[in-house]
Amino acid sequence: MKSQEAATLRPSSLAKRHAILAAAEQAFLAARYDSVTMDEIADMAQVSKQTVYTHFGTKDQLFVELVTAMTKGAGDEVSAGSAVPASREHVREALEELLGHQLAVVMTPRLLRLRRLVISEVPRFPDLARAVYDQGPRRAVAALEALLGELDARGWVQVPNPAVAAEQLNWLVMGAPTNAAMYLGDDVAPSPAEQELHVRRAVGAFLAAYDGAL
Amino acid sequence: MKSQEAATLRPSSLAKRHAILAAAEQAFLAARYDSVTMDEIADMAQVSKQTVYTHFGTKDQLFVELVTAMTKGAGDEVSAGSAVPASREHVREALEELLGHQLAVVMTPRLLRLRRLVISEVPRFPDLARAVYDQGPRRAVAALEALLGELDARGWVQVPNPAVAAEQLNWLVMGAPTNAAMYLGDDVAPSPAEQELHVRRAVGAFLAAYDGAL
Numbered sequence: 001m002k003s004q005e006a007a008t009l010r011p012s013s014l015a016k017r018h019a020i021l022a023a024a025e026q027a028f029l030a031a032r033y034d035s036v037t038m039d040e041i042a043d044m045a046q047v048s049k050q051t052v053y054t055h056f057g058t059k060d061q062l063f064v065e066l067v068t069a070m071t072k073g074a075g076d077e078v079s080a081g082s083a084v085p086a087s088r089e090h091v092r093e094a095l096e097e098l099l100g101h102q103l104a105v106v107m108t109p110r111l112l113r114l115r116r117l118v119i120s121e122v123p124r125f126p127d128l129a130r131a132v133y134d135q136g137p138r139r140a141v142a143a144l145e146a147l148l149g150e151l152d153a154r155g156w157v158q159v160p161n162p163a164v165a166a167e168q169l170n171w172l173v174m175g176a177p178t179n180a181a182m183y184l185g186d187d188v189a190p191s192p193a194e195q196e197l198h199v200r201r202a203v204g205a206f207l208a209a210y211d212g213a214l
Numbered sequence: 215m216k217s218q219e220a221a222t223l224r225p226s227s228l229a230k231r232h233a234i235l236a237a238a239e240q241a242f243l244a245a246r247y248d249s250v251t252m253d254e255i256a257d258m259a260q261v262s263k264q265t266v267y268t269h270f271g272t273k274d275q276l277f278v279e280l281v282t283a284m285t286k287g288a289g290d291e292v293s294a295g296s297a298v299p300a301s302r303e304h305v306r307e308a309l310e311e312l313l314g315h316q317l318a319v320v321m322t323p324r325l326l327r328l329r330r331l332v333i334s335e336v337p338r339f340p341d342l343a344r345a346v347y348d349q350g351p352r353r354a355v356a357a358l359e360a361l362l363g364e365l366d367a368r369g370w371v372q373v374p375n376p377a378v379a380a381e382q383l384n385w386l387v388m389g390a391p392t393n394a395a396m397y398l399g400d401d402v403a404p405s406p407a408e409q410e411l412h413v414r415r416a417v418g419a420f421l422a423a424y425d426g427a428l
Contacts, residue, residue, distance in 0.1 A: 119330055122397065122398075137393055168390070171390055182336070183332070
């Protein structure tokens, strides 16, 4: 059953579908892909194994649907609030808020576990990993590029190449914390205060590079 | 047998040790940890399984020694050539050379595969992953911090907090290419010309932020 068909399901069937996805998230994020079984997911979701197969076809398909749904959800959260600030004086604050929000979403333990899982499964699911890349980091950088282009058009920053500048700003903020989490584990995210300081420094360096006057 | 004892081995024994490590590299980087067997490594190295166990104890230990050796080798390569430039006029060129060299090493397909493998095995080998983090990214950033501190002391850049600036410069350069490789596969590294342009832009933004005059 394809996900676009979910909207047409009866309520009881939709509830089962949600229960299966929740169980799949718990199972896959707690273990490696290989060690998860459909039996286990059915037990956790309190449905029959047949119901799991009816809804999702195969373990592969369930995994792809789960990862796609989680990535979409995270992407929607990241995209919320990339509005153009009211005036030039609010550029720094707006960038700090936007990047701070994005970093907080990205550093959610369940999304860090998803990131590790997708990265480790690239050899088996290359298309899925590419979709996560497009809907995750690429989508965030594209939104930032649009915002920086708009700020440049208004003369509020000097960003002749918004695509390059957006990538730089993104990685000034995301690089160190995400890399540390990949090696050190998903539960050692910096505190909110540390994240705020990190973002302030990153945006400060970015604005110093692209508009010393701000 | 601990690696520090390798120096005292007879030449024939040392050759076997090297053959086993080379076979282990090939086997582990081509597959996931679970699917590699000591039999397979012995076959590839053309030694007996007993010889593999005599040299490395267990599969776990062999894996740890292999990852440690590869990380040490990469770290030594990255560290080569972080010399202070002769004059202020050479700062940009020196940073471009240093970071370009580091990026080229990091983007080696075998090291990208190692990165993915270590990241995916964090739940099983947390101490090893921490050691790779310390000897990999942390070591590179520390070397950059020392260099930027020296450049600041000479008045050639304005870097009041070399630790923060070093991390920023590192991720301006490493963030986008390593993240793309983790999702898109290890054989799609940017071309040397693309890497050079990327580094030039990153160093350009960094110097614009930390010394507009350069």
